[in-house]
Amino acid sequence: MPELPEVDAARVLLRRVAAGRTISRVWCARDPIVFEALPPRRFRQALLGRRVRGVGRHGKHLWLELDERPWPCFHFGMTGGFHAPRTQGVRLVSSGHRTEDAWPPRFVKLRLTFDDGGELAMSDARRLGRIRLRADPRSESPISELGFDALLGLPSLARFSALLAERSAPVKALLLDQGPISGLGNIYADEALHIAGIHPLRPGNSLSPEDLERLRTAVVQVLSIAIENGGTSLDDLAYLLPDGSEGENLDQLLVYGRADLPCGNCGTPIERIVIRARSSHFCPQCQPIAP
DNA sequence: AACGATCCCTGTTGGC
DNA sequence: TGCCAACAGGGATCGT
Numbered sequence: 394m395p396e397l398p399e400v401d402a403a404r405v406l407l408r409r410v411a412a413g414r415t416i417s418r419v420w421c422a423r424d425p426i427v428f429e430a431l432p433p434r435r436f437r438q439a440l441l442g443r444r445v446r447g448v449g450r451h452g453k454h455l456w457l458e459l460d461e462r463p464w465p466c467f468h469f470g471m472t473g474g475f476h477a478p479r480t481q482g483v484r485l486v487s488s489g490h491r492t493e494d495a496w497p498p499r500f501v502k503l504r505l506t507f508d509d510g511g512e513l514a515m516s517d518a519r520r521l522g523r524i525r526l527r528a529d530p531r532s533e534s535p536i537s538e539l540g541f542d543a544l545l546g547l548p549s550l551a552r553f554s555a556l557l558a559e560r561s562a563p564v565k566a567l568l569l570d571q572g573p574i575s576g577l578g579n580i581y582a583d584e585a586l587h588i589a590g591i592h593p594l595r596p597g598n599s600l601s602p603e604d605l606e607r608l609r610t611a612v613v614q615v616l617s618i619a620i621e622n623g624g625t626s627l628d629d630l631a632y633l634l635p636d637g638s639e640g641e642n643l644d645q646l647l648v649y650g651r652a653d654l655p656c657g658n659c660g661t662p663i664e665r666i667v668i669r670a671r672s673s674h675f676c677p678q679c680q681p682i683a684p
Numbered sequence: 685a686a687c688g689a690t691c692c693c694t695g696t697t698g699g700c
Numbered sequence: 701t702g703c704c705a706a707c708a709g710g711g712a713t714c715g716t
Contacts, residue, residue, distance in 0.1 A: 394709065471709050519694045521710060562687060579709065671709065
């Protein structure tokens with residue numbers, strides 16, 4: 394699943410390939426779902442001939458900052474991701490095709506060519522991703538409705554605590570809700586709760602100040618380590634580092650996808666339950682439901 | 685307003 | 701070997 398670390402890997406790729414270049418060619422798939430019924434002509438017109446000044450990210454959202462507005466905004470959903478041809482010495486792949494070198498990639502939704510010959514493509518097999526145009530991404534929906542960025546913008550402990558401690562929903566659901574804090578997905582939410590020793594079903598308002606402090610620390614730790622490791626590769630998702638190697642964070646996962654396997658801390662079998670139609674993995678010994 | 689359930693979407697997987 | 705239901709989950713939407 395593309396979560397904050399994987400989206401950040403894409404940000405680095407986009408910066409390397411696109412920043413400072415001028416967009417010389419734009420190709421759009423006919424996909425009214427991914428493009429939210431935005432006419433391909435309008436999208437092409439907004440990008441063609443524009444110079445890329447920079448790349449922005451907030452939570453799991455990504456956008457290109459152009460010399461004129463509006464700007465293209467990207468969300469990966471479950472299977473979206475950016476690709477660059479291997480000939481450029483850089484490549485980032487998602488959507489289960491890490492062994493494929495095909496260009497353009499399967500399920501391609503967007504292709505950009507730059508004045509220096511560089512290319513980028515965005516693909517999305519299951520069409521849960523979105524490509525939009527926004528005059529000012531940060532101040533418009535959906536990015537304006539996001540909470541603090543889970544890595545760069547995480548608020549003070551007091552503010553962080555207030556966001557969670559005033560809610561009665563399970564803490565796992567609160568971490569997945571992008572409203573208070575944005576960037577965590579199912580994998581890193583489970584990992585952070587494990588590191589903090591908090592049961593995913595515990596209501597937000599049942600967390601002690603100590604719980605909240607450990608959770609805040611764990612969120613930063615989990616995301617930082619994942620970014621260092623180039624994101625997480627799963628069976629059907631692979632995020633490749635700029636040099637083409639696979640993300641190696643999968644080996645670091647402590648609970649996600651490890652149902653019935655022994656906890657690394659205590660040996661107790663990891664349990665898997667469903668919260669808000671999402672799988673949740675935790676160690677019943679290290680993450681007790683009762684304090 | 686907050687919460688929980690349901691739906692969207694489709695490649696992949698696993699059982700028969 | 702082939703078929704097909706089940707599964708995955710980020711986010712939107714709807715009912716309570």
